[in-house]
Amino acid sequence: MDSLNKGEFKFSNDTYKQDFELLTKALDASLSGIIITDNQQPDNPIIYCNRAFEQITGYKRSEIIGHNCRFLQQEDRDQPVRSKMREAIENGSDLVVDIRNYRKDGTLFWNELYMSPIRDSKGRVNYFIGVQNDITRRKKAEDELKANQVKMERRIEERTNNLRENEEYLSSIVQTVRESLVVLSRDLNVLSVNDHFIRTFKVSREETEGKKLYDLGNGQWNIPELKKLLEQILPTNNPVTDFEVTHDFPHIGRKLMLLNAHRIELEGQYKDRILIAIEDITDRRAIEQRKDDFLSIASHELKTPLTTIKGYVQIINRLTAHYSDEKLKSAVGKTSMYVERLNNLIGELLDVSRIQAGKIELHKEPFDFDQMVREAVEGFSQGSRSYQITISGQTNSNVNGDESHITQVVTNLLSNAVKYSPDHKTIHVHLSVVSDYVKLAVTDQGVGIPRDEQNKIFDRFYRVGDIQQRFPGMGIGLYICAEIIRNHYGTLWVESEPQKGSTFSFTLPMNKSEGGTDAR
Amino acid sequence: MICDDDEGILDLLELVLRDEGYETIPEINSLNVAQIVDREHPDLLLLDLWMPVLSGDQVLRTLRDNPATRELPVIVISASNDGRSIAMNAGATDFVSKPFDLDKLVNQVKNLINGTLD
Numbered sequence: 001m002d003s004l005n006k007g008e009f010k011f012s013n014d015t016y017k018q019d020f021e022l023l024t025k026a027l028d029a030s031l032s033g034i035i036i037t038d039n040q041q042p043d044n045p046i047i048y049c050n051r052a053f054e055q056i057t058g059y060k061r062s063e064i065i066g067h068n069c070r071f072l073q074q075e076d077r078d079q080p081v082r083s084k085m086r087e088a089i090e091n092g093s094d095l096v097v098d099i100r101n102y103r104k105d106g107t108l109f110w111n112e113l114y115m116s117p118i119r120d121s122k123g124r125v126n127y128f129i130g131v132q133n134d135i136t137r138r139k140k141a142e143d144e145l146k147a148n149q150v151k152m153e154r155r156i157e158e159r160t161n162n163l164r165e166n167e168e169y170l171s172s173i174v175q176t177v178r179e180s181l182v183v184l185s186r187d188l189n190v191l192s193v194n195d196h197f198i199r200t201f202k203v204s205r206e207e208t209e210g211k212k213l214y215d216l217g218n219g220q221w222n223i224p225e226l227k228k229l230l231e232q233i234l235p236t237n238n239p240v241t242d243f244e245v246t247h248d249f250p251h252i253g254r255k256l257m258l259l260n261a262h263r264i265e266l267e268g269q270y271k272d273r274i275l276i277a278i279e280d281i282t283d284r285r286a287i288e289q290r291k292d293d294f295l296s297i298a299s300h301e302l303k304t305p306l307t308t309i310k311g312y313v314q315i316i317n318r319l320t321a322h323y324s325d326e327k328l329k330s331a332v333g334k335t336s337m338y339v340e341r342l343n344n345l346i347g348e349l350l351d352v353s354r355i356q357a358g359k360i361e362l363h364k365e366p367f368d369f370d371q372m373v374r375e376a377v378e379g380f381s382q383g384s385r386s387y388q389i390t391i392s393g394q395t396n397s398n399v400n401g402d403e404s405h406i407t408q409v410v411t412n413l414l415s416n417a418v419k420y421s422p423d424h425k426t427i428h429v430h431l432s433v434v435s436d437y438v439k440l441a442v443t444d445q446g447v448g449i450p451r452d453e454q455n456k457i458f459d460r461f462y463r464v465g466d467i468q469q470r471f472p473g474m475g476i477g478l479y480i481c482a483e484i485i486r487n488h489y490g491t492l493w494v495e496s497e498p499q500k501g502s503t504f505s506f507t508l509p510m511n512k513s514e515g516g517t518d519a520r
Numbered sequence: 521m522i523c524d525d526d527e528g529i530l531d532l533l534e535l536v537l538r539d540e541g542y543e544t545i546p547e548i549n550s551l552n553v554a555q556i557v558d559r560e561h562p563d564l565l566l567l568d569l570w571m572p573v574l575s576g577d578q579v580l581r582t583l584r585d586n587p588a589t590r591e592l593p594v595i596v597i598s599a600s601n602d603g604r605s606i607a608m609n610a611g612a613t614d615f616v617s618k619p620f621d622l623d624k625l626v627n628q629v630k631n632l633i634n635g636t637l638d
Contacts, residue, residue, distance in 0.1 A: 296600075300570060303599035307619035308528035314622045315535065343619055361602065 033057070033132035035069070039117075040126055043068050044089070047127075056111075056134050058104035069130065072101040072111070085115065092117040092125035098135065110139035180278040188213045188230065191273065200280060202251040223247050229261060230274065238263045244281075256282045299350040303343070310339050337383050344408075351480045362402040362487060366511045369399045369438050370431060376410040377429060384418050386425060393431040395438040398511040401488045406508070409481045409492075413442040413504045416477065421446030421501070437490065437507040445501040454494055458482040481506075521545040521562035523553050523579070524597070525571040529618075533566060536622055537629065550574040554582050557589055563633050569598035569607060577610035584611040593632040595625075 027034055033053030037044045045066045054061055057072060073079065081097040088095035094116050101111040112135045118127040174181055180197035184190060193208050203217060213230075214222040225245045233240055239262035248254045260277040264270045313336045320328055377389050399406070417427045424445035432439045449457060458478050478492075485492040485506045496502035522533045522544055530546045537544050545560055547553060550571045557565065565583075569576035576596055583589040596607035599618035607615045613632060616625055 300599045303618050304526045305528060307599065308526070308532050310619040311529075311532040311536070311622055315532075339619070361605070363604075 028052070031133075033130075033134075035064075035130045035132070036118075037069065037128045037130065038126070039089070039128060044128070053132060056103075056109065056132060057101070063104075073099070074102040074106070076100050076102065085113075088115055088117075089125075089128065092119065098139065101132075109134050109136045111135070180280075182213075182276045182278070184213055184230075184274040184276065186272040186274075188274075190216065197278070200252070200278075201249065217250055220247075220250050226259070229259065234261050234263050234274065238265065254282075255280055256285050295349055295352070299346045302346050306339060306343055306346070310336070310343070313339060341383075344411075347408075348477065348480055362405060364401050364488075365403070366398040366400045367403040367406075369397050369508070370394050372399075372403055372407060373410055373429065373431060373440060376407045377414065380411055380414045384414075387418050387421075387427055388425055389414065389427045389429060391429045391431065395431050395433050395510075397433060397438050399438060399488075399508050400511040401508060402484075405484045406488070409484050409506065410440065410442075412477045412481050416504070417442050417444035417446065417502075420444065424501070433510070434507065436510050438510055439505060439507045441503050441505040443501065443503040448498040448500050448502055449494065449496040450498050454496060457494065458492070521547065521553075521556065521560065521564070522566045523547045523550055523571075523576075524566075524568035525550070526568070529568070529597075536626060540626055540630075542629070542633075550576065550579050553579045554586070554589075557583065557592065558586075563593070564629060565592060565594045566629075567594055567596050567612075569596055569603050570600055577606050580607070580610040580612060593635070595628060595632065597625075 028051040030050060030052055033056045034048075034050045035046050035053055036048040038047045045068060046064055047066075049061060049064045053064070057064070070077070073082075079099060081099050084095060084097060085099075087093075094114075096112065096114050099111050099113055101109055103109060112133040114131040116129045116131075117125040118129060120126050175195045177194070178196060180200050181194040182190060182197060183192045190209055190211055190213055193205070197203075198205055198208070201217070201220075208216060214227075223245055225243075225247075229240060229243050229245075233243075239260065241260045243259040243261065245257045245259055246254070247257065258279040258281045262275045264273045264275070313332060316332050317336065320332060323329070374391065377391060381387070381389055414427065414429075421427070421444040426445065428443045430441045430443070432441075458481075482492045485508065488508050490506055490508040492504065492506040494502055494504050522530055522537075523546075524530050524533070525548055527548060530548060534544045534546055545556060545562060547556055550568075551574050553565070553567070556562075567576045567579060576598070580594060580596070583592060583594065593613045594611070595614045595616055596603065596610075596612040597616045597618060597620065598607065600606075603617060604615045614628055616628065
């Protein structure tokens with residue numbers, strides 16, 4: 001186009017028609033809708049529209065030319081932007097607005113409208129050019145974005161509230177527990193402590209939080225055991241539970257503290273923080289000690305007169321040896337039997353206390369397991385003549401253990417079998433070898449034990465449900481038995497069905513030096 | 521010689537041992553034991569462990585520290601479960617736990633006294 005000269009179109013008479021056609025084609029090729037309105041005529045009619053305007057609006061040129069632009073808004077006339085447009089027309093100024101327009105078929109499209117006035121040489125606005133772009137998709141995306149933003153903000157607010165609630169909830173738990181809690185940073189600075197800590201150690205929050213743990217209260221936490229826990233044990237054994245620390249604390253004296261420590265391993269801002277829960281068990285331990293002492297003294301004091309009684313019963317036995325009075329003999333025999341039973345009960349009480357304290361004393365020596373069982377059964381039968389106790393199998397093995405304690409276990413299992421089989425008078429004892437263990441099983445046809453109680457019967461002072469009324473007892477026998485067997489590296493267990501009976505079995509490792517693995 | 525802070529035990533042991541033909545010296549106060557042993561030279565001492573003021577193992581240690589009584593056979597009798605190890609550590613010759621069997625105790629006494637007489 002040679003009419004383009006120095007950036008401006010120049011029309012010459014020669015090329016006027018050709019140039020005009022080119023420009024019209026250019027306008028028709030545009031993707032933006034373009035119209036020209038004539039402001040010199042009433043109601044500013046549209047005098048030109050390009051093809052894109054027809055396509056955007058769905059109207060034909062013949063339906064457009066001569067109309068005012070407002071037909072594009074159909075019934076949607078109350079749009080605030082319209083006043084801006086009116087102002088721009090009156091003032092003859094440029095304007096860009098987004099306005100809701102409607103196609104011929106009534107569907108909405110967002111129109112980004114650029115209005116630009118055309119002035120004559122005297123500065124009067126004669127025409128307006130309108131450039132329209134269908135921005136429905138952009139608008140929709142913007143709206144969605146905005147809606148999402150609002151939704152997101154609401155969600156963030158909810159989460160924040162949630163977090164705040166959680167935090168408050170957690171913090172109230174932390175402040176309420178009757179245990180001292182400390183949070184340490186990776187380099188052992190105290191980040192926070194709970195109220196119980198403040199009260200227990202008689203310190204203030206100010207002199208505690210933000211300080212190095214070992215520097216607290218003139219180094220009262222600079223405890224070798226604690227250092228070992230934090231610097232050696234915790235890094236490889238996380239978490240650490242029930243770690244005992246004894247220490248002389250400045251304000252509160254010598255205390256035994258039980259520590260649980262947990263290093264946070266979860267990746268994130270809290271990683272490698274260390275939580276320590278501290279429980280003062282000084283009093284509890286002292287009470288336990290007093291209880292153990294009491295049991296120990298009580299059993300000792302009870303055994304002393306019992307020794308004398310037992311001795312005199314033996315003397316009476318001797319004195320009456322040549323008497324033929326069966327009643328007297330039976331009375332003396334029963335007396336000595338019950339003295340023995342009383343002695344066993346006292347022994348059991350003491351055993352519980354010793355087992356609790358972990359002070360069970362075992363004198364291990366190899367002994368003949370089968371013979372021990374035979375003697376125990378024989379001895380027990382003396383006192384329970386109405387019961388028939390049978391033995392089957394054999395181990396032909398020696399066991400390295402405390403014979404008197406193992407005898408105690410066998411006797412206890414037998415006496416339980418008798419006690420809980422009031423209507424069935426047969427008890428069966430079976431001996432066997434399994435792998436490198438000897439096994440003993442005591443089977444009765446008694447009242448049995450419900451499944452959910454079967455594990456608890458080995459607990460201290462536990463008695464099965466309604467058993468207490470019908471069968472009085474202290475509930476310590478099986479606990480002691482299990483502990484004795486455990487201390488011999490064996491296991492004690494039960495298989496039972498209510499109303500059918502129970503089988504209590506235990507295993508003990510065979511004495512290796514005996515080479516008894518292929519016995520039987 | 522017999523030392524126990526319980527009179528019942530003392531009486532019982534005296535009765536039984538006299539029946540077996542032994543002479544007995546009963547003593548209820550452990551503080552007097554060393555002195556009496558020094559004076560009477562018993563063949564054997566039956567000694568309780570858990571006694572007020574001076575415990576059996578303390579008495580035993582004193583006896584073992586004295587060359588004159590170092591070899592005296594001492595049977596410690598106790599109702600305490602730690603009794604055996606305490607007694608043996610203090611130098612007891614033998615240990616019997618309470619309540620004891622009279623026949624077994626008498627046998628132990630016989631063995632020890634005959635052993636020293638041989």
